[in-house]
């Protein structure tokens with residue numbers, strides 16, 4: 001399971017929890033403007049927007065999980081098993097493979113509006129990257145400072161949904177997740193009023209009772225509701241430090257602790273949490289065992305170069321001893 005979030009204070013922040021039981025040796029990868037992007041069924045991009053995000057690099061190609069471009073557009077792929085349905089090539093249309101989708105969008109477009117317009121012509125084609133990296137069933141959130149959309153290639157075709165919540169998890173499809181939020185409109189950050197039986201002296205005996213009924217389990221639909229509640233009610237100062245702290249707290253509300261979700265012989269955990277300041281191109285992350293925030297600033301690299309730059313994740317716990 002995974003959760004992605006878009007959040008704006010003074011700047012815009014975009015990131016996700018990557019919840020999984022295995023790692024694909026992901027690193028923070030900066031793709032500079034002149035890195036030659038090849039696409040299997042559509043024209044190459046020899047020059048494009050620079051990109052920073054987390055990716056597995058295979059055969060010199062950055063297989064991005066989530067990333068942001070220098071124009072402030074962010075995009076993340078989240079698991080969508082049983083629902084994702086990729087298609088055969090569409091003659092005359094723009095055929096993009098799922099593993100190329102993040103570079104194709106972030107390399108070309110500066111805003112959600114621009115990306116959305118181009119998507120009208122796109123088919124996500126069923127071409128795997130390699131035998132080692134077969135097709136992944138994914139859906140995507142694309143966000144900028146002003147709005148978010150969700151892109152799902154399903155049986156009926158490519159669906160693009162407006163996403164006013166700025167949150168995405170996994171199954172079921174986004175329109176169903178969004179509909180279920182209707183069930184939670186009575187939840188509040190304020191103490192509840194006794195509307196059940198006003199004549200009976202019922203007590204608000206604890207803080208937080210206005211949100212009783214908010215799910216706390218780790219299923220995808222429950223994480224969606226929990227993250228929406230936390231994200232829409234979030235209050236943060238406008239500084240970088242206050243903003244990223246708040247962002248990691250939003251993701252923390254739906255993080256996975258080892259032992260709580262069994263997968264086969266192991267357990268799913270939040271392998272990393274990320275928060276990118278899309279205005280400044282700084283990608284911050286924590287890992288399951290490293291709660292210290294680590295940052296990579298894309299603008300400290302030569303963005304006119306041709307080669308990828310990779311930063312291995314700092315995985316070990318960084319304890320700051322006080323005596």
Ligand SMILES: C[C@H](CCC(=O)NCCS(=O)(=O)O)[C@H]1CC[C@H]2[C@@H]3[C@H](O)C[C@@H]4C[C@H](O)CC[C@]4(C)[C@H]3C[C@H](O)[C@]12C
Nearest residue numbers: 001002019024056063065078079099133134135136170
């Ligand atoms: C599984 C990951 C999403 C995390 C998630 O949503 N977990 C929930 C699991 S579940 O719903 O509860 O089953 C996705 C996100 C990005 C994916 C990776 C990226 O798409 C990049 C390549 C793409 C290749 O086709 C496959 C390997 C891969 C390296 C992908 C492996 C895997 O599918 C990743 C890591």
